[in-house]
Amino acid sequence: MHVPFIRNHQYNFIKNQANAVLHALRSVNDRKVVESVRYSAQTKAAELFPDITDNRKTMLESISELKTAEDVQQYLQGLEPYLLAFPQITEAQIRKLFPKNKKLKLPDLSQIDFRFVSYLSWTDISSNKMFIVYPDGERFVGVEGRFTATNKKSFCFVCNRFEELTLFSAVSKKRPANASPDYYNSVGNYICMNGHECNKNMTDVTPLERFLHSVLG
Template sequence: MTSSDFNRIRHLTFVLINAYHSVNSAATQEALYAQISDEMYQLSETLAPFIRDIKSPTLTKEGAEKLLASVKDEVVPFEFPTKAVIQKLFNKVKKLQVPEVDHLELRDYTYFAWNDLASHRKYMLVKHAGQMRGIYGTIGTDTKKNTCAICSQTSQVVQFMALTKSNVDGTYTKNGNYICLDSDACNHQMQHELGLANFVSTVLPK
């Protein structure tokens, strides 16, 4: 199970709890439960005990958090590369500053990224097509509230632009999109990986 899968499960769980406490129709509650349980089964068949446990109109948010803690144990942590591997992924970058991650819960990450405010760059480590990729690009100085291309949630976004192609005449092409300025928040909001995959395909060098 990925971090984004867990985020989706958590979101669906609280949608169901809100319905338990705001919708009086038992039939409506049961229909929503059936829809949500089906989606959860599609994410992981190991969720069967959890799905049974949330079939309770008296379930509280506090109770759900306790149940979700056991589900999170099944999340595969993001495989953070060694500093030597990261240097190789960003071999064109001089004096790369790599953040320490020992204090982080890597189960919370589908990808990892950090901002270098001095150079106005964002660096990203992403598993794409079965291999770890290092991507970097410039980020603007202005943020705005809009939809992030990666997590598909409304957030404070910034324009990210990466060099994607060098032409024979010496010119080059840049591509990118608006993504969350805070990549930690982006990871916590992500409920599927389609946006991330599309974004990476756009900004990878051609």
């Protein structure tokens, strides 16, 4: 029985390490350098799960034995049964996160492979809004804000990859002490326009969690 324990961003990190091994094999002639890359990949993959000591650790560390593109593909496919999917969520649960948005348009949840999702995001062109849903411990949190297309590529603050971005701006719920009734603070950052691609690329959830905290308090 496969017990899931690898989150999407961790899987992406491991995938990057596997590709680094393959790249070294293809481009580096110095055997010592290649072995160094192999050892680094093995160490970094294992360090993601310091408490694992059973056959799962052996499975992760086999990343150092990869030799071909086919090996990489088989290695990653072997990890897929252990992927810890985004927690199950219903349309009703999502609507409760945005109670003021009575005409909320939702993504088709049936078309999403939640194994490869760290956060949900979608846009509503008619209202010029973007929505983000993220599992925060035992609960879900939701943030909505304005999005402004940049029509250019740069580095996303979530996945740190060079992608087409949009400026996402949300009103912060944080209020300083003795703030006036009309106090207003907008928090913004550049994020991938395509949430699916962002989820495929992200290797660390810390930047997203930090941003959500700055909005939600």
